[in-house]
Amino acid sequence: MAFDNGVADFRSDTVTRPTLAMRKAMAEAEVGDDVYGEDPEINRLQDEAAAIVAKEAALFVASGTMANQIAVGAHTRIGDEVLVARGAHVRQWEASAAQANSGVAIREVDAPAGAIDLDQLGGYLNQRADDHVGVYRLVSLENTFNGSLVPLDHMARAISIARDAGASVHLDGARLFNAAVAAGVEPSEVAAGTDTVAFCFSKGLGAPVGSVICGPSETIREARRIRKRLGGGMRQAGVLAAAARVALAGWRRLEEDHVLASNLALALRDVPGVGDIAQVDSNMVIIEQEHFPVDISRFLTELEAQGILCGKLSSTTMRIVCHQDVDSHDVERLVGVVRALVD
Numbered sequence: 142m143a144f145d146n147g148v149a150d151f152r153s154d155t156v157t158r159p160t161l162a163m164r165k166a167m168a169e170a171e172v173g174d175d176v177y178g179e180d181p182e183i184n185r186l187q188d189e190a191a192a193i194v195a196k197e198a199a200l201f202v203a204s205g206t207m208a209n210q211i212a213v214g215a216h217t218r219i220g221d222e223v224l225v226a227r228g229a230h231v232r233q234w235e236a237s238a239a240q241a242n243s244g245v246a247i248r249e250v251d252a253p254a255g256a257i258d259l260d261q262l263g264g265y266l267n268q269r270a271d272d273h274v275g276v277y278r279l280v281s282l283e284n285t286f287n288g289s290l291v292p293l294d295h296m297a298r299a300i301s302i303a304r305d306a307g308a309s310v311h312l313d314g315a316r317l318f319n320a321a322v323a324a325g326v327e328p329s330e331v332a333a334g335t336d337t338v339a340f341c342f343s344k345g346l347g348a349p350v351g352s353v354i355c356g357p358s359e360t361i362r363e364a365r366r367i368r369k370r371l372g373g374g375m376r377q378a379g380v381l382a383a384a385a386r387v388a389l390a391g392w393r394r395l396e397e398d399h400v401l402a403s404n405l406a407l408a409l410r411d412v413p414g415v416g417d418i419a420q421v422d423s424n425m426v427i428i429e430q431e432h433f434p435v436d437i438s439r440f441l442t443e444l445e446a447q448g449i450l451c452g453k454l455s456s457t458t459m460r461i462v463c464h465q466d467v468d469s470h471d472v473e474r475l476v477g478v479v480r481a482l483v484d
């Protein structure tokens with residue numbers, strides 16, 4: 142259902158608002174000083190998060206960006222290079238934090254729909270003995286990637302190539318649970334073989350704030366120090382962890398978002414003039430201008446006038462994201478606007 146003011150916001154799943162159950166849990170949360178490790182709600186959340194991805198330990202942090210940046214800091218030394226899929230969040234949308242905070246360079250590897258080119262990956266990693274390049278000490282994967290599921294067997298091959306070359310592997314699983322739903326597996330299977338995995342409570346899972354980084358106990362101890370260095374030590378943040386625990390327990394609900402996105406893509410494909418819409422694996426529908434009969438900027442303005450917001454990834458690419466705060470009625474309204482403009 143759209144927000145109380147009638148706005149249907151499809152720009153991102155980050156716009157989701159805490160549910161009543163989350164608000165109640167927040168009000169009742171048992172808290173303590175987490176910098177002393179004494180917030181019971183955070184400790185419970187960290188245990189649950191580590192368990193669900195089958196890692197030894199976890200650390201609650203402010204955001205997905207902070208989780209990724211802590212991972213980069215924990216796995217690398219100044220001067221190292223990090224290998225990522227082209228367009229990865231950690232490279233493109235984190236304000237050069239890896240360079241600024243950890244002193245590393247980032248090398249992008251071609252990655253159609255987020256699936257990193259394995260030959261290129263191996264090629265870079267084989268340069269490790271060459272003094273002309275920084276040491277590739279970390280490979281950072283991302284799943285889902287712009288809504289696409291990176292096949293798990295592909296991830297496994299990338300991980301094995303990284304391992305053989307002695308590099309660590311981090312998974313930016315901001316939408317790890319969407320990947321699990323899309324692949325029809327448990328979250329631990331998506332994270333299998335990685336050293337660390339980060340995921341967000343504040344996207345499709347609907348919590349107001351927070352992410353987590355999970356991995357071996359020793360790495361998470363180091364992660365705590367890096368979080369402190371970044372100014373991310375939190376005190377009575379159990380009120381946030383309480384909402385995150387409700388979010389985590391409800392991860393299977395994401396299936397509904399995937400069905401909604403897939404129905405939206407089906408309905409759009411029926412509109413005259415709409416061409417190829419990329420396969421919908423999870424909760425995002427990505428539309429390129431060349432396949433859309435109306436100028437994307439004009440369409441977004443028209444939608445906005447009718448209380449519907451969609452995202453613009455570039456001047457030629459639109460993104461429509463389904464989540465708990467939109468429903469099939471909002472999807473019908475959206476499709477109705479396209480139809481009216483095409484007629």
Ligand SMILES: Cc1ncc(COP(=O)(O)O)c(C=O)c1O
Nearest residue numbers: 204205206207230283313315341
């Ligand atoms: C794949 C991915 N990683 C990391 C992040 C960062 O999360 P946050 O906005 O909580 O910093 C995002 C945010 O949208 C994301 O899409």
